[in-house]
Amino acid sequence: MAQIEVGNAPDSWGIWFPKNDRQVSYHVFLDEVAAAGYSCIELGPWGYLPTNASVLEVELASRNLKLVASTVGCNLLEEESIESVLVQLPEITALQKELGAKFVVLLPAMFTDLFTGEVVLNKTLSDEERDQFNRNIGRIGRIVREQYGLVLTAHPHVDSHLETEADIESLLAATSAEDVSLCLDVGHHAYGGGDACGFIKKHIGRIPYIHLKNCDADILAQMRKEGWSFAHAVTKNIMCEPWRGMVDFKQLKAVLDDVGYQGYAVVEQDMYPAPPARPFPVACDTRNYLSEVGIG
Template structure:
């Protein structure tokens, strides 16, 4: 569903200047969950118990198959813990052209069906990596050709249109390290080439900083395109080493490049302040990448992070 604007005042009354509402949540990622099934990850029941215990009311689905995929069971498990789903997540390779559409849609439709059944209104779309996140082997060039950019932008618009018409969901594209939508230049090129009525962003503050971007500047410049937030920080010391050594994203996470706020960058208080000035309701989902991690590590971090975000007014 589109971000909800404040209701119009009665005729003749001055317009209120109240800021938009920020709905804070967390995600399986913050519990070290990257895959549907992995012995290094906490069981989904523990994730749901602990995310509620940490003080969050909103969650994402995470990798499809980690949480129950039966809609009735999923609703029962979330509702009895006071949790509501904000979005599902899909991975796409739309820059590879029309031949990838059928396989892409099969994956998207599966996730979108479950996302709609939860009552959520967003689908987070993450582009595919250009290198293997474990071996650093190049899968394809980090730079797209002009034709590949056309495939990416037209394919994303088609995806947005189909998802909205069939499932009533809005897509938000997630700039991500080691993908073709990463740096400020790539993000701006993507936004300038896509229809704002169809395609908006999930701004992940950590990934954008990882790739050299300024989240506050992006919000202030392209505010009408910000449809969703992921709150995350990077450790600047670890990041400097990662960039100098050309470390791929997966191993960088294992080195602790994504850190607990407020220990890293960007500062989240000005990001949230800039987002509130947009005067729209936004989800702000905490995502601290830390796969793999000890099972007792996430909950204390989640509690501290929630307290910190409250101190930032969220």
């Protein structure tokens, strides 16, 4: 039987940037994520939540919340971009270690512009580039483990070079389990044409951390037909509530039970910009639905 603790992420409140006029304050996010019945959160973009561990600890404790992960991202084929993450890691990891969060979630750069949909990187990697991409994830993972004592979980993402099952299989084959694990996002996995349930069965040993959301097949087809940017597709709710999309969450629960999953499952429902009144009822309905199917 799976033992799952369910959290939610700032992304579900439309938090994509450290500071942005279209985002709610961190007090609103924390108040609402706690009121909706979740027990843990991710850090979100560095600088959105307090970066002083003592301040953040008080904010979390007052709401019976805990921190479970941080998130970083970079272009994994560009040394300058990788270095910017490595320079930031000491501060980020010091904060999360003080608060007991063990996971560092690594997001690969998208090959399309988030807001215009314009292709900004080559969609297809050469064999040499793929090797470099995988090596760099392994290098970051080794640093996260050896220098900070934490776990790197690479996050497959839409419109990135870590999107399809073939991409992920390549990464897993090229890296060690002690340096690189996965944050498997079941909605992004469906977007990339994968079968999250089958993939979890095959690779549970590399999946200590899960993101929960779903993907609307009709919106995805329309997005591809009309060339929408991912940000525009998000406004159409492409990454939809768990009960509405391509992933069967009852089947997902059965698979998690079968493999004996023990750990966190964090809701990360992409919203931006999020009307201030929308995230809280969605978060409540999502938490109720997950409880109904036995997740958390």
